Amino acid sequence: MTSFGNVAEYSAKHPKPAGVTFAYGTAGFRTIGETLESTVFRVGLLASLRSQSKQGKVIGVMITASHNHERDNGVKLVDPMGEMLQQSWEGYCSEIANAESNEQVVQVLASIAQAESIDLSITPRVVYARDTRPSGPLLQAALEDGLAALGTNATNYGIVTTPQLHYYVRCLNTAGTPAAYGEPTEAGYYEKYGQAFLRLVDGRPTPSPLHIDAANGVGAPQVRKLAAAINSPYFTADVSNSDTETLGRLNIDCGADYVKSNQRAPAGMVLKPGSRYCSFDGDADRIVYYFVDEHGTFRLLDGDKISTLVATYLRDLVATAGIDDLHVGVVQTAYANGSSTSYIKDTLKLPTAFAKTGVKHLHHEAEKMSIGVYFEANGHGTVLFGPSAVARLRDATPQTPAQADAIQRLWILRDLINESVGDAMSDMLLVEAILICKDWTLSQWNAAYTDLPSRLLKVVVADRTIFKTTNAEQTLTSPADLQNVVDSLVGKFPRGRSFVRPSGTEDA
Numbered sequence: 001m002t003s004f005g006n007v008a009e010y011s012a013k014h015p016k017p018a019g020v021t022f023a024y025g026t027a028g029f030r031t032i033g034e035t036l037e038s039t040v041f042r043v044g045l046l047a048s049l050r051s052q053s054k055q056g057k058v059i060g061v062m063i064t065a066s067h068n069h070e071r072d073n074g075v076k077l078v079d080p081m082g083e084m085l086q087q088s089w090e091g092y093c094s095e096i097a098n099a100e101s102n103e104q105v106v107q108v109l110a111s112i113a114q115a116e117s118i119d120l121s122i123t124p125r126v127v128y129a130r131d132t133r134p135s136g137p138l139l140q141a142a143l144e145d146g147l148a149a150l151g152t153n154a155t156n157y158g159i160v161t162t163p164q165l166h167y168y169v170r171c172l173n174t175a176g177t178p179a180a181y182g183e184p185t186e187a188g189y190y191e192k193y194g195q196a197f198l199r200l201v202d203g204r205p206t207p208s209p210l211h212i213d214a215a216n217g218v219g220a221p222q223v224r225k226l227a228a229a230i231n232s233p234y235f236t237a238d239v240s241n242s243d244t245e246t247l248g249r250l251n252i253d254c255g256a257d258y259v260k261s262n263q264r265a266p267a268g269m270v271l272k273p274g275s276r277y278c279s280f281d282g283d284a285d286r287i288v289y290y291f292v293d294e295h296g297t298f299r300l301l302d303g304d305k306i307s308t309l310v311a312t313y314l315r316d317l318v319a320t321a322g323i324d325d326l327h328v329g330v331v332q333t334a335y336a337n338g339s340s341t342s343y344i345k346d347t348l349k350l351p352t353a354f355a356k357t358g359v360k361h362l363h364h365e366a367e368k369m370s371i372g373v374y375f376e377a378n379g380h381g382t383v384l385f386g387p388s389a390v391a392r393l394r395d396a397t398p399q400t401p402a403q404a405d406a407i408q409r410l411w412i413l414r415d416l417i418n419e420s421v422g423d424a425m426s427d428m429l430l431v432e433a434i435l436i437c438k439d440w441t442l443s444q445w446n447a448a449y450t451d452l453p454s455r456l457l458k459v460v461v462a463d464r465t466i467f468k469t470t471n472a473e474q475t476l477t478s479p480a481d482l483q484n485v486v487d488s489l490v491g492k493f494p495r496g497r498s499f500v501r502p503s504g505t506e507d508a
Contacts, residue, residue, distance in 0.1 A: 003120075003151075004106050007045065010149040011102040014041040014142050024093035026358030028076025028085075030065050033135025039097045040075045040139040044126070044146020045109060046096055047077055050089060051124035051152070053116050054080055060169040062162050063130035063139050067215075067257035067281040068506075070250040073135045075143070082170030082181075082420025084360040124150060127172065129157040129165045131218045131283045132244045161218050161284035163423030164189055170420045181420075186222075190229035196416035197429040200409065201234050201436045209236040210432065211277045213266040215255030216243045219284030219424060226425055235432065240268045255279055256286040256379050256424075260302055261456060265290070271298070276442055278431075280424040286379040287424040289431065291442040299446050303375035304340035306431060307332070309445055310383060311350055311373045313434045314413070318371070320406035322399070326392050331365045331374035333357045334474045334499050335456075343449040354472040357501065359422055380422040383430075385414050452495065464502035473501045 016038040022029055029039050043061060051059045060078030068074070077085040077093070085093070092112050099105045113120060126147055130136040140156075147154040157168060164186070171184035182192040214220035220242035227237040241254040251258065254266035256279040265271050266279055271292040278289045289301035307330055314328045329351045330344050344352050353368075355361040359380050366372025370389045375381025385393075393411060398404035416433065418426040435445065461467075468478035476483040482500065490496040502508075 004109055006149045007106050007109065008102040010145050011038075011041065011105045013145060014038045016098075016100065022094060022097040024085075024090045024097070026360065027066065028062075028074050029093070029097065030068060030072060030074035032071055033065070033073030033133060033139065036073055036075065036135075036139055037142045041142040041146040042096045042099070042105060043075050043077065043093065044143040044152075045105070045150060046089075046093060046112075047126045047128075048124035048147060048150040048152040049109060049112055049116075049118060050077065050079075050085075051126055052113075052120060052122045053118045055119075056122045056125055058125045058127055058169055058172040060165050061126060061128040061143060062165045062283075063128070063133075063136055063143065064162055064283040065131075065133065066162070066283045066285065067251055067255060070133055070248060070252075071135075073133050073139060075139065078166050078169045080169065080173040082166040083363060084421075087360070124152045125154075125172075126152050127155045127157055127165070127168055129160045131162070132159060132250065134247060159218055160186070161222050161423070161425065163285050163418055163421050163426065164222065166421040167418055167423075186225065187229070190226050193416060193418070193426050193429055194226060194230040194235075196412050197433050198230065198232060198234060199412050200416065200433040204234075204436045205439065206233045207432070207436055208275065209238045210428075211238045211240065211269065211275060212428075213241045213254050213259070213269055213277070213279040214239055214284075215251050215258075215266075215280050215282050216241045216246075216249040217251065217255070217280065217282035217284065218244065219280040219282075220244055222284065223280075223425055223428075234436065235429070241266060251282045256281040256288045259290060260288050260300065260378055263300055264298055265292075274441070276435075278428060281379075284424040285422050287427050287431075288379040289442060289445075291446075293443060299442070301442060301446055302337075303377045303379040303381055304332070304337050304451075305446065305448075306379065306427065307373055307375035307381065308340055308343055308348070308448060309434055310375075310430060311344065311348060312448070313438070314371055314373065314383070314410075315348055315350060317406045317410050317413075320402055321396065321410060322403050323392050323396050323407070325370070326389055327351075327370045329353065329366075329369035329372050331355055331362045331369075331372060333362065333376055334472060334501065335377040337377065337451045337454060338495060338497055339449045339452050347449070354474070356473050363421075375422075379424075379427075382419060382422050382427065383413075383417045384419055385417075390414075458503070458506070458508040460508050462507075464507055467500060467502040469499075469501050474499050476500055 047059045057080040065072040065074040096108045168184040170181045174181045259279045355365040362374035366374040366384045372384045
């Protein structure tokens with residue numbers, strides 16, 4: 001039986017810094033790495049309790065700060081199907097992180113166990129991993145103390161991408177069931193996605209190499225392993241910004257966020273017309289594509305462009321398959337370019353839903369769809385095949401060879417997509433497969449629609465919590481009258497649009 005008797009003693013090794021308040025947000029906890037030691041220890045405790053609340057299912061803990069500066073770090077919990085932590089538990093995370101004494105930590109644990117009617121006799125199971133940040137080993141040690149304090153059956157997956165950990169969690173919890181997702185190992189990950197990719201592109205012309213900016217993060221070694229596992233001329237990777245050893249390199253002048261925000265190539269890459277380029281972020285859950293045209297002009301293919309490419313391909317397959325009540329929908333956020341929304345609605349004739357910023361909000365909205373495509377403009381997204389879609393594909397009886405081929409391709413696409421979370425490597429293979437199957441260049445992909453001019457600005461503020469929004473974060477309700485000012489300015493421009501929202505990860 002789990003006992004809280006050792007918790008205070010372990011907690012004393014990881015005291016909470018005075019005067020600091022922690023909040024579990026869209027990306028979990030995220031701040032200066034060294035200040036998170038007590039928080040990560042306590043996340044270990046909470047992950048164990050979460051596992052017990054789920055009758056011993058595996059819970060994941062990922063130590064990463066994604067696209068943030070190297071000095072930052074973070075930690076987040078992964079629920080049994082590889083999805084983000086259930087929202088009702090986010091408050092528990094903040095509550096235990098802000099407990100001011102070791103005794104209060106124990107009290108919070110006891111109150112959660114009582115409120116959730118948790119059977120403390122169940123042995124908790126937790127898997128964990130981290131990215132390449134220098135504060136990672138310190139935080140990992142704190143996490144391991146938290147897991148040890150509650151006698152948790154814990155497995156360290158080492159340094160892997162965030163989506164890989166989500167994949168492992170889902171695999172472990174579905175093993176031996178009809179919903180079995182794959183082998184919970186690095187080799188299993190490469191096998192699942194690599195083989196699905198090869199099945200989709202088999203017999204098509206082989207493409208030129210893909211030039212990948214890995215943001216000097218964990219995606220660099222992992223994508224090289226993926227390429228080696230695929231071992232095919234259909235996927236040749238030229239990896240730049242792959243220095244994970246030198247301090248101060250992670251996400252500096254490179255990576256998906258840098259390319260998206262600055263609309264320019266990352267450091268260390270010279271773009272040539274006719275070549276394909278993409279960038280991961282620091283933990284490889286975001287991806288954007290880009291190229292230069294024949295005039296040397298930089299062209300970005302962000303999450304909106306990826307979303308429309310994928311939605312187009314899925315729509316066409318669904319139409320060819322001829323299956324009743326199988327539909328494709330798209331989820332976007334306020335950051336989506338207005339041209340992409342118009343293209344989805346008016347040209348593709350697909351339903352579009354808007355969600356608050358943060359992949360968990362898009363994920364939940366996509367779950368309401370038969371086949372839901374969701375990408376944030378920053379390149380974070382995936383595709384969900386709902387239970388109704390899976391049932392209809394399973395029961396479908398093709399009447400023609402074309403229908404049979406479309407149905408088979410939809411099944412293969414489901415294997416190619418990491419449905420648990422946005423995954424730069426899985427999404428990269430998805431984009432590459434579609435481009436190969438369509439025999440498209442990046443220029444042809446980009447020609448589907450033209451983005452409206454846009455600008456993203458970060459404004460540092462003293463207190464981001466005073467900014468309140470509604471309408472999927474497109475409209476301000478606080479501070480008073482600020483939305484009226486925005487509206488008056490926007491009204492001066494045809495098809496103009498602007499919004500203000502608080503960052504979930506920064507004081508901006």
